[in-house]
Amino acid sequence: MDHHRRRAERGVLRRGRRLPDQERPRTSHPRQELLRRRATGNAGLNQNVDVSSTASVIDTGQVGYHLSGWLGGYASQNDRVTLSGTFLDGSGHTLGTTTLGPVTNTDRANTTKLLSRTASGNLPTRTRTIKVALAFTWSGGSTTDGYADDLSLTLSTPVPAPVLSPPPSTVPRYDHVFVVYMENENYKDIIGNTAQAPHINKLANANTVLTQSYATSHPSDPNYVWPWQRADCTG
Incomplete structure (x- = not known):
């Protein structure tokens, strides 16, 4: 069976400290780091997956999806992570949603670890985009210690990669960029x-x-x- 796989990028969330080996997920894609929110406060990471190139197959109602990830946190802190997939039609209207987590400190028995979470089903007909969202919730402490790793979205049919046509840039080319930091000032x-x-x-x-x-x-x-x-x- 052919699969279409998208993995969450680390583009907007800081790569965090390594968990002890016995607390890391056992996967075929071992990593040295995981996704976490370094500072305090809530944060999110979104990725839109364009599946419009296989619309005719999706509209039969027989295309399956599988969303999975390892979610967790630190010790007794209840900082946590939720992974969701929202199915959108061609106009951006929501057709359905599937959600993994959160994995709370109670779920983890107040220990530092990641737990596997999965969800499967059939894509709603008329799905053209799947919005994958990773949401970090801060409950307290000096950092947001919800963790996520090995995030995956697969479909039961191949999805050709869309052709990207970036618009012409109107941003001028700068000779120099200066960044001014105001130390200890509001x-x-x-x-x-x-x-x-x-x-x-x-x-x-x-x-x-x-x-x-x-x-x-x-x-x-x-x-x-x-x-x-x-x-x-x-x-």
């Missing part, structure tokens, strides 16, 4: 404070201000390193 104490920070405000008014960019953790060293790690960005 945003509101700098931006708008033209009396004490006139030069910074002049630069801000003439350029771009990132209003939804937040610190990773404290102390400040990780905040300097993180933006330059290719696989990571703040969520």
